[in-house]
Amino acid sequence: MEKVIEIQHLSKSFGTNEVLKDIDFSVSKGEVVCVIGSSGSGKSTLLRCVNLLEKPSGGKIIYNGKNILDAHHNIHSYRTKLGMVFQQFNLFNNHNVLNNCVVGQIKVLKRKRQDAEKTAKKFLHVVGMDQYVNAKPEQLSGGQKQRVAIARALSMEPEVMLFDEPTSALDPEMVGEVLKVMKDLAKSGLTMLIVTHEMEFAKEVADRVVFMDKGVIVEEGPPEQIFNHPKKERTQEFLKRTLR
Amino acid sequence: MSLEWVITILTNNWPMFLRGAGMTLLISIIGTLIGAAIGLIIGIVNTIPMPERGVKRLFQKTINFLLSAYVEFFRGTPMIVQAMVIFYGSAMAFGIDMDVFTAAIFIVSINTGAYMAEIVRGGIISVDKGQFEAAQAIGMNHFQTMMNVVMPQVVRNILPATGNQFVINIKDTAVLNVIGVTELFFQTKSVSGNNFRYFESFFIACVLYFVMTFTITLLLRKLERKMAGPSNYSMIGGLPMQVVTPEDTEHKIKE
Numbered sequence: 001m002e003k004v005i006e007i008q009h010l011s012k013s014f015g016t017n018e019v020l021k022d023i024d025f026s027v028s029k030g031e032v033v034c035v036i037g038s039s040g041s042g043k044s045t046l047l048r049c050v051n052l053l054e055k056p057s058g059g060k061i062i063y064n065g066k067n068i069l070d071a072h073h074n075i076h077s078y079r080t081k082l083g084m085v086f087q088q089f090n091l092f093n094n095h096n097v098l099n100n101c102v103v104g105q106i107k108v109l110k111r112k113r114q115d116a117e118k119t120a121k122k123f124l125h126v127v128g129m130d131q132y133v134n135a136k137p138e139q140l141s142g143g144q145k146q147r148v149a150i151a152r153a154l155s156m157e158p159e160v161m162l163f164d165e166p167t168s169a170l171d172p173e174m175v176g177e178v179l180k181v182m183k184d185l186a187k188s189g190l191t192m193l194i195v196t197h198e199m200e201f202a203k204e205v206a207d208r209v210v211f212m213d214k215g216v217i218v219e220e221g222p223p224e225q226i227f228n229h230p231k232k233e234r235t236q237e238f239l240k241r242t243l244r
Numbered sequence: 245m246s247l248e249w250v251i252t253i254l255t256n257n258w259p260m261f262l263r264g265a266g267m268t269l270l271i272s273i274i275g276t277l278i279g280a281a282i283g284l285i286i287g288i289v290n291t292i293p294m295p296e297r298g299v300k301r302l303f304q305k306t307i308n309f310l311l312s313a314y315v316e317f318f319r320g321t322p323m324i325v326q327a328m329v330i331f332y333g334s335a336m337a338f339g340i341d342m343d344v345f346t347a348a349i350f351i352v353s354i355n356t357g358a359y360m361a362e363i364v365r366g367g368i369i370s371v372d373k374g375q376f377e378a379a380q381a382i383g384m385n386h387f388q389t390m391m392n393v394v395m396p397q398v399v400r401n402i403l404p405a406t407g408n409q410f411v412i413n414i415k416d417t418a419v420l421n422v423i424g425v426t427e428l429f430f431q432t433k434s435v436s437g438n439n440f441r442y443f444e445s446f447f448i449a450c451v452l453y454f455v456m457t458f459t460i461t462l463l464l465r466k467l468e469r470k471m472a473g474p475s476n477y478s479m480i481g482g483l484p485m486q487v488v489t490p491e492d493t494e495h496k497i498k499e
Binding site for chain 2: 083
């Protein structure tokens with residue numbers, strides 16, 4: 001399968017604290033990859049390195065055959081190819097729901113407002129938020145905000161969607177509505193890289209599961225293998241604690 | 245106090261009081277607006293990410309140093325002294341013969357700018373880091389992030405502090421009488437110099453100052469409420485939560 005993003009020997013340190021160590025990893029077109037692991041294992045940092053919100057300390061990120069960490073690569077146009085969904089939603093507080101999905105299209109992709117609104121409404125419909133176009137972020141519940149955030153990312157029509165623990169800041173009863181949207185997206189053939197604590201979700205949706213611990217990838221494989229027959233001791237331990 | 249005197253002074257001198265109040269208002273409005281603009285510009289310049297090396301870094305470091313020198317100097321010296329130094333100094337040192345009105349606007353603007361720079365800095369700090377990250381994640385560069393996401397929120401956040409600065413400016417233009425600006429304090433001094441009724445004359449000035457500051461306060465409250473936007477929103481058609489099946493989604497995305 002065609003690789004969309006390939007990461008080679010990626011490392012990241014905050015001061016003397018080495019958070020990621022020599023990570024090799026790739027995402028193929030149409031694949032849904034779930035990254036699991038305990039808190040502080042570096043999975044969020046890995047995701048944030050992929051779209052350069054954190055600057056990697058070393059290694060390569062290959063996108064379309066080019067290393068985007070080369071000095072003169074335009075990171076802004078690279079980022080438009082990646083849709084990011086944050087744990088804390090981070091909707092633009094000064095824009096209503098529709099404009100949250102429109103502003104990037106107009107300012108970054110230079111689309112006409114009319115076209116941008118059409119695209120935004122299409123994706124707001126996908127996440128079931130199309131009636132709330134006039135609402136401000138502060139007027140929405142957590143689950144609704146996260147669904148708008150997903151629509152905002154989709155509106156840029158990225159090649160890969162990155163999800164950074166999208167349900168961790170939600171009330172238990174709102175987790176379902178967000179996971180449902182994500183499941184639908186996964187089934188539609190979108191390429192997705194998801195950092196999550198929702199094991200059941202990962203089991204059901206992922207094509208491949210990556211287990212991380214202490215800044216390294218311990219084990220990766222199809223969900224059936226990782227969840228039912230983990231090879232490494234560390235993976236078994238982690239799953240025993242979380243899958244009760 | 246003698247009410248008759250107040251009435252007499254008013255009937256004889258009301259055009260002078262009115263002109264003085266008008267001048268005070270004019271200087272403080274223009275000064276606050278220019279000052280706010282200076283503050284916003286300095287705020288944006290200070291947030292530009294520092295290049296790691298090279299000439300650009302040196303250039304930016306120099307700019308940042310000059311800007312903070314400006315802020316610290318004008319915050320750290322009294323406006324009455326700045327007025328004297330700038331008005332008489334510009335004539336002596338550079339041979340610029342500033343007219344009093346221009347000098348007044350200049351002094352108030354540059355003074356307000358120094359305070360506003362700090363207010364704007366605080367406003368930018370108070371914007372959640374996630375807002376910057378979300379803007380960058382959809383591909384916005386620094387300038388686009390500031391203009392479309394951060395600054396609109398900053399402006400809303402700093403409105404109360406800006407109103408405060410406006411009120412301070414209305415009162416502090418009184419010090420400009422030292423360079424002969426014909427604002428309210430200067431006019432009142434002239435009036436009382438003629439009739440020797442200091443208390444009554446300045447009582448009138450006092451009321452006029454208060455009317456101006458309080459009106460501004462009320463107007464800004466109104467503006468704040470307006471910028472907060474309506475507290476309700478209307479739903480656009482359909483059921484409250486769309487029930488979508490995976491096939492629907494697939495279909496919609498392919499559309």
